[in-house]
Amino acid sequence: DTPAPSCEEGLYLPEFLPPTPLNGARLHAEVNREVEIRVRARASHATIQDIVISGPLNITKQRNTHGEFVIRWTPIQDDLGDFFPICFAVEAVTWRAGTATTHHHSHNHHATPSPQSGVYQSEMRCVLVEVRRVQVNSHVICTESTMRVEVEKSSFAGLHEDHLRLNDGANTACRLHSNSTYVFADIPLSGCGTEIEEDGNNLRFKNEITTFDNRADVITRKHLLEVQFYCQYPKRGNATLAFTAHRPIVSVWDRSFGRFTYQFEFYPNDQYQAMIDPTSYPVVYEIGSRVYMQIEATSSVNNTVLFVESCRASPYDNQNSQRTYSIIENGCNVDPTVQIHSPSHPRQFRFSMKTFKFIGMHDQVYISCTVLMCEAGEPNTRFSEGCISSTTPATSPHNHHRRKREVAVESARHFVSQGPLRLKRSAESNESSALHLNLNLVFI
Incomplete structure (x- = not known):
C-alpha cells in the first residue's frame, strides 16, 4: 500500500472511538450465548471501509447503518474455562479524482465510483474473552x-x-x-x-x-x-x-x-378498499386491462418500512422458473406500464400494471416479489437507496488489496407470490351471437 500522507490518528489512519474496547480489555462470555464487541472509528480525510478481524472459527462481523462494526461470537461447551484473543483493525480508503455515488429514489442513472488510491489501517487492538458458565437463566x-x-x-x-x-x-x-x-x-x-x-x-x-x-x-x-x-x-x-x-x-x-409475515393480494381498482376474494381465484382479466396489487407486512411495528426489491412474472407457480418476465428489478420499474399508488402506511406497497400473457400455450401468470423490512428514516438502508440501475457496479473495482477480503454472506431472500391471473381467450371476450361463438369453437 502507498504511504499515508500523515501518521496522525483520525486523519487518514482511523482513530477508535467509544464504545470500542481498549487494547487488552478482559471480557466475559457464557457458553452458547453470543458475545458482542462494538467497534467505531473515524478518519476525517478518508472513508471508513472495512474491519479486519482474527479470532475463533465461527466469529462474524457486520456493519450497521449507524456506522459501527459489530463482531459476534458464540462459545460452545468445549470452550468453557478457556481464554480466546480477538483482534481487529479498521481500514479506511481514499479515492482518486471523482466521488463515490449515492443513490436516490428518483434517479435511475449513477456515476461509476472512482478507483481506490490508498488504504490505511488503524492500530490493531486485541481483547481477551474468558468463557464462563451461564450465570442468569x-x-x-x-x-x-x-x-x-x-x-x-x-x-x-x-x-x-x-x-x-x-x-x-x-x-x-x-x-x-x-x-x-x-x-x-x-x-x-x-x-x-x-x-x-x-x-x-x-x-x-x-x-x-x-x-x-x-x-x-x-x-x-x-x-x-x-x-x-x-x-x-x-x-x-x-x-x-x-x-x-x-x-x-x-x-x-x-x-x-x-418472523415478519407478508400478505400479497389483488384489488379491483386503485381505491384499495376491499381485496378480491381468494375463493374466486384464478382471477380472470382481459389482456391490456389494469391489475391492482398490494403487498403488506402484517407487523404493527411503526418504525419500519417495507421495500419491494424485485417482482417477476412466470407462467408457473415456481420462483425458480426458467421463463420469467421482470416487472420491478433492484427497486426500479422495468415494465413500462407499472404505476405506484400511495400506501396507507409505510409497511404497504401498492402498484398496478397492464396484464399480458406469455407467448405460447400459457393462460396463467404468477407474480413473485422479493421484499425487505428496513429501519425508517435512516439514510444508509436499502429503502433509502431506492432504485439502483443495473448499469451501476455493485462494488468498487477490485485490486490486489481486496483479494484477501471475506465474502459477505447475505441472508435468504423472502419471496411472496400470488396468482394465478387467467386471461380471457379471444373467443370468450367476443360479444357476437352464441351461434357465431359455437362455430368458432368448432373451427378451432
Missing part, C-alpha cells in the same frame, strides 16, 4: 410486534423484582411482572424504550432490564444485574430473535425464533 418469546422476556428468579438471588425496570421506567404499561418462578415483561417492538438497529442483513429491536434505586432516578448505585436482549429479524427471510442476560462486562445472547 433466561429466555425470550418473540412475535411480529412484541418481545416477551422471562428471567428465572433463582438465578439472581438477593435482588427483588421491585428494583428492576426496562429502558422506559416511567411508563406504567412497561412495568415488569412476576410469578413464583419468573420475572417477565411483554414489550412492544416500538415502545418501552426499545431501540432499533439495522445492518446489511438484519433489523434488531433492543431493550434491557436493569436495577434502580427509585423509579424516577436516571442513575443507580445498585448495578447488580443488567439483562440486555434483542429480537433479530433478517430483512430477507425468516425472523430470528435473541436475548442476553449478564452481569457487568459480560455481554451474551440467548436465541429464539419468530
Whole structure:
C-alpha cells in the first residue's frame, strides 16, 4: 500500500472511538450465548471501509447503518474455562479524482465510483474473552410486534423484582411482572424504550432490564444485574430473535425464533378498499386491462418500512422458473406500464400494471416479489437507496488489496407470490351471437 500522507490518528489512519474496547480489555462470555464487541472509528480525510478481524472459527462481523462494526461470537461447551484473543483493525480508503455515488429514489442513472488510491489501517487492538458458565437463566418469546422476556428468579438471588425496570421506567404499561418462578415483561417492538438497529442483513429491536434505586432516578448505585436482549429479524427471510442476560462486562445472547409475515393480494381498482376474494381465484382479466396489487407486512411495528426489491412474472407457480418476465428489478420499474399508488402506511406497497400473457400455450401468470423490512428514516438502508440501475457496479473495482477480503454472506431472500391471473381467450371476450361463438369453437 502507498504511504499515508500523515501518521496522525483520525486523519487518514482511523482513530477508535467509544464504545470500542481498549487494547487488552478482559471480557466475559457464557457458553452458547453470543458475545458482542462494538467497534467505531473515524478518519476525517478518508472513508471508513472495512474491519479486519482474527479470532475463533465461527466469529462474524457486520456493519450497521449507524456506522459501527459489530463482531459476534458464540462459545460452545468445549470452550468453557478457556481464554480466546480477538483482534481487529479498521481500514479506511481514499479515492482518486471523482466521488463515490449515492443513490436516490428518483434517479435511475449513477456515476461509476472512482478507483481506490490508498488504504490505511488503524492500530490493531486485541481483547481477551474468558468463557464462563451461564450465570442468569433466561429466555425470550418473540412475535411480529412484541418481545416477551422471562428471567428465572433463582438465578439472581438477593435482588427483588421491585428494583428492576426496562429502558422506559416511567411508563406504567412497561412495568415488569412476576410469578413464583419468573420475572417477565411483554414489550412492544416500538415502545418501552426499545431501540432499533439495522445492518446489511438484519433489523434488531433492543431493550434491557436493569436495577434502580427509585423509579424516577436516571442513575443507580445498585448495578447488580443488567439483562440486555434483542429480537433479530433478517430483512430477507425468516425472523430470528435473541436475548442476553449478564452481569457487568459480560455481554451474551440467548436465541429464539419468530418472523415478519407478508400478505400479497389483488384489488379491483386503485381505491384499495376491499381485496378480491381468494375463493374466486384464478382471477380472470382481459389482456391490456389494469391489475391492482398490494403487498403488506402484517407487523404493527411503526418504525419500519417495507421495500419491494424485485417482482417477476412466470407462467408457473415456481420462483425458480426458467421463463420469467421482470416487472420491478433492484427497486426500479422495468415494465413500462407499472404505476405506484400511495400506501396507507409505510409497511404497504401498492402498484398496478397492464396484464399480458406469455407467448405460447400459457393462460396463467404468477407474480413473485422479493421484499425487505428496513429501519425508517435512516439514510444508509436499502429503502433509502431506492432504485439502483443495473448499469451501476455493485462494488468498487477490485485490486490486489481486496483479494484477501471475506465474502459477505447475505441472508435468504423472502419471496411472496400470488396468482394465478387467467386471461380471457379471444373467443370468450367476443360479444357476437352464441351461434357465431359455437362455430368458432368448432373451427378451432
